Amino acid sequence: MTDVAATMSEIRERGYAHPEVLVSTDWVAEHLNDPNLRIIESNEDPLIYPWGHVPGAVQVDWAADLNDPVRRDYLQRTAFEELMSRIGVSNDTTVVFYGDKNNWWACYAFWVFQLFGHTHARVMDGGRVKWEKEGRPLTREVTTPARSKYRARERDDTKIRAFRDEVLRHLKGHLPLVDVRSPQEFTGERTHMPEYPQEGVLRGGHIPGAQNVPWGKAVRLEDGSFKAADALRQIYEKEAGLRPTDEIVTYCRIGERSSHTWFVLTYLLGYPRVRNYDGSWTEWGNSVGLPIERP
Amino acid sequence: MTERTTPTLGEATRREAPDIPAPLAALVAEFEGLARAQRMEQLIAWADEFVGVPAEVARAPHPESARAARCESEAYVFAVDNPDGTLAFHFAVGSLHALSAKAWAVILARTCSGQPLEQVANVPEETIYRVFGRELSMGKEQGLAGMLDLVKHAARSRLAARRVSRALEPN
Numbered sequence: 001m002t003d004v005a006a007t008m009s010e011i012r013e014r015g016y017a018h019p020e021v022l023v024s025t026d027w028v029a030e031h032l033n034d035p036n037l038r039i040i041e042s043n044e045d046p047l048i049y050p051w052g053h054v055p056g057a058v059q060v061d062w063a064a065d066l067n068d069p070v071r072r073d074y075l076q077r078t079a080f081e082e083l084m085s086r087i088g089v090s091n092d093t094t095v096v097f098y099g100d101k102n103n104w105w106a107c108y109a110f111w112v113f114q115l116f117g118h119t120h121a122r123v124m125d126g127g128r129v130k131w132e133k134e135g136r137p138l139t140r141e142v143t144t145p146a147r148s149k150y151r152a153r154e155r156d157d158t159k160i161r162a163f164r165d166e167v168l169r170h171l172k173g174h175l176p177l178v179d180v181r182s183p184q185e186f187t188g189e190r191t192h193m194p195e196y197p198q199e200g201v202l203r204g205g206h207i208p209g210a211q212n213v214p215w216g217k218a219v220r221l222e223d224g225s226f227k228a229a230d231a232l233r234q235i236y237e238k239e240a241g242l243r244p245t246d247e248i249v250t251y252c253r254i255g256e257r258s259s260h261t262w263f264v265l266t267y268l269l270g271y272p273r274v275r276n277y278d279g280s281w282t283e284w285g286n287s288v289g290l291p292i293e294r295p
Numbered sequence: 296m297t298e299r300t301t302p303t304l305g306e307a308t309r310r311e312a313p314d315i316p317a318p319l320a321a322l323v324a325e326f327e328g329l330a331r332a333q334r335m336e337q338l339i340a341w342a343d344e345f346v347g348v349p350a351e352v353a354r355a356p357h358p359e360s361a362r363a364a365r366c367e368s369e370a371y372v373f374a375v376d377n378p379d380g381t382l383a384f385h386f387a388v389g390s391l392h393a394l395s396a397k398a399w400a401v402i403l404a405r406t407c408s409g410q411p412l413e414q415v416a417n418v419p420e421e422t423i424y425r426v427f428g429r430e431l432s433m434g435k436e437q438g439l440a441g442m443l444d445l446v447k448h449a450a451r452s453r454l455a456a457r458r459v460s461r462a463l464e465p466n
Contacts, residue, residue: 044367044435047342047394050335063432100392101367128392254434282433 011125015229017270021263022226023096023122025131032056038089038145039096041128042105044256052138054098054131058087058145062105062256066112072279080116080152088145091118098124098131102216102224104256111259111276114160116152123263129224160262162249162275164283167207168290170249176242177210178250180261181281185253186212188294201285205294207251211240215257218264232269244271251277251284315418316410322402323425334428338398345397348373348385357387363445366438368393370400374449382415382453383408384446395427399439402426403446415450418443 012019031037032055039057041049049059060066065083068075075083089095095113097106106123113121124131132138157163162170171177179186188204206212217235220227227235236242248265250258255278262276284290315323326334353361353373363370369389374382384407386400407415423439424431431439 043392044432045392045395046430046435047335047338047398048392050332051339051342051394061430064430132391 013228014226016268017229018267021122021267022125024125025134025136028054028096028098028124028131029136036092037094037096038087039098039124040087040106040109041099042097042109043100043128044105045100048100048128050140050142052140055137055139055141056143057098058143060087060109062108066109074112074115074155077116077152077154080155081150084118084150084152085147088148089118090148090150092120093148094120094122096122096124098127100128102129102219102260103127104215104260107263108256108259111160111262115155115157117156118152126223126225133223160266160275162251162277164277164279164287164290166275167249167251167277167279167284170247171207171209171291174209176246176248177207178236178240178242178248178258178261178265179206179210179212180215180250180252180257181206181212182214183212185281186210188292201253201282203285203292205285205292206281207284208291208293210251210293213240213261215252215260218261218268226264226268229268232264236265236269242271244269245273246271247273247275249275249277251280253281254278255280314414315422316407316414318410319402319406319418319422322406323422326426331428331430338427339394341401342394342398344401345386345388348387352385353387355387361445363438363441365434365441366396367434368396368438370396370438370442372442372445372449374446376453377409379409380453381409381412382449384449386442395435395439396442399423399426399442403442407446412450412454416447416454418447 011022011024016022028039032039039054040060041053041057042060042062043049046061053059060083066074095118097103097110099106103123106127110121110123167177186206188206213235218227218232219225242248248271250261250265252258255276258280259276262274265271265274285292326337329337348371352375353371357371361371361373363372367390370393371387373385373387375385377383384404386404388396388400390396407418420440420443423436423443427436427439
C-alpha cells in the first residue's frame with residue numbers, strides 16, 4: 001500500500017486525529033501513475049467529469065453508481081463488487097476521492113465505501129477547486145481501467161449510518177444532532193419562499209434539538225481545504241458543545257453535505273461514534289407525525 | 296474521446312405551432328435522441344458558449360430578486376424588453392464548476408429570447424429532464440428549475456401587465 005503519511009507533513013501539522021485519510025494535491029500529482037492507486041472523481045454536476053478531470057481519474061456518480069436504481073437505498077454487495085471491478089479497484093487498491101462542492105460528493109462516496117469496509121481510502125484536500133486553482137492539468141480523456149477482481153463484505157449499516165427511527169430515539173435521548181444545512185434551511189425559511197413551492201419536502205424546519213453547524217464552516221474559503229484541528233475544535237466543541245465521546249448524528253437534505261461533516265468529525269477530530277443520517281430532511285420533513293422544530 | 300460538435304438549434308420551425316418556443320422544442324427533440332455520452336458532450340459544448348450578462352444589462356453584485364431559487368451555482372436571470380414585446384434573457388452564474396447551470400443558461404437565452412411570451416411562460420419543468428436526462432439528481436434539477444422559474448415569471452409578469460393595460464384602455 002502507498003505510504004501516504006510520509007509525504008503529508010503539512011497536513012500532519014494541522015493536528016488531525018487521522019491525517020492519513022487526507023492527501024494533498026501535490027501528492028496526487030506525484031502519484032498519477034501509481035498502479036496501486038485509483039483516483040476517483042465524484043461530483044454533484046454530471047457534466048464536470050467529462051468537461052475535464054485529473055488525468056487517470058475515473059468517475060463514480062453518486063446517483064447512477066452508488067444508489068439502488070429502484071428503491072431509496074445504496075447498492076448491495078454484488079453491485080459494489082461490480083462497480084469496483086469496473087473502475088479497476090482491487091481489495092488492496094488505495095482509492096483517492098475528490099470532487100466539486102468542496103468534496104461533498106467525494107466524502108459521500110468515501111462514506112459509502114466505508115459501509116463496505118474499503119478502508120484504503122483517502123480524500124484529496126481541497127478537491128477540484130484547489131486542483132484547478134493551482135493550474136494543474138485536466139483531461140477530457142475518459143479513463144477505462146482494466147477490470148479487477150474485488151470481494152466485498154455485506155454492507156454494514158450499523159456503525160456509521162443512521163435510520164429514521166434511530167434518529168427519533170436519538171432525539172428522545174437528548175443526544176446531539178448536527179444539522180449542517182444553511183441557516184435558512186434550518187429555520188424552514190427556504191421552503192416557504194413565495195412562488196417556489198417545489199422543494200422536494202413538505203415541511204420546513206429542523207429535527208428538535210439539532211444544532212445548526214453549516215458544513216462550510218469546516219473548510220477554508222480560499223482553496224476549499226480543511227481547516228486545522230484547533231479551528232475545527234473551536235467550531236464543533238467550543239461553539240457547538242460537542243464532546244469527542246458523544247454519540248452524534250449528522251444530517252442535511254439528502255446526506256451528502258452531512259457526510260462531509262461526518263468525515264470531519266470522524267477522521268479529522270477522531271470522534272468514534274458519528275453516524276450520517278442519509279434520509280435527512282427529505283425523509284424527516286416528508287414523514288407523517290415526526291416532530292419538527294421551528295423558531 | 297468523442298469529437299465535440301458545434302451546438303445547433305436544429306430545424307426550428309413555427310409550422311408545428313408548439314406550445315413551447317419553437318427553438319426549444321427543436322432542441323428537446325434533438326436531445327431526446329442522444330445517448331448519455333453524446334448528451335454530455337452537447338451540454339458541455341453549450342456550457343462552453345456561456346458568456347455572462349452584459350455590463351449594460353446588469354453589474355455585480357446582483358439583487359436577490361434576480362437570483363434563481365434553489366440553485367447552488369448562484370445563477371441570476373435578467374430579462375430585457377425587446378421593441379417587439381418579447382424578452383431577451385441574460386444570465387450570470389457565480390460558481391466556477393456550474394457547468395449544468397451555464398449550459399442551461401445558454402439554452403434558455405437562445406431558445407426563449409425573442410419568442411412569444413405565452414410560449415415562454417408555458418415551458419414545463421419536465422423540459423429539464425428531457426434535455427439533461429432522467430439521471431439528473433433532484434438537487435440539480437431543482438436548481439435548473441429555479442432558473443426556468445425566473446424566465447417564466449418574467450414572461451408571465453409582462454403578460455399580466457398587458458392584460459391590465461388592456462383592461463384600463465377606454466372603450
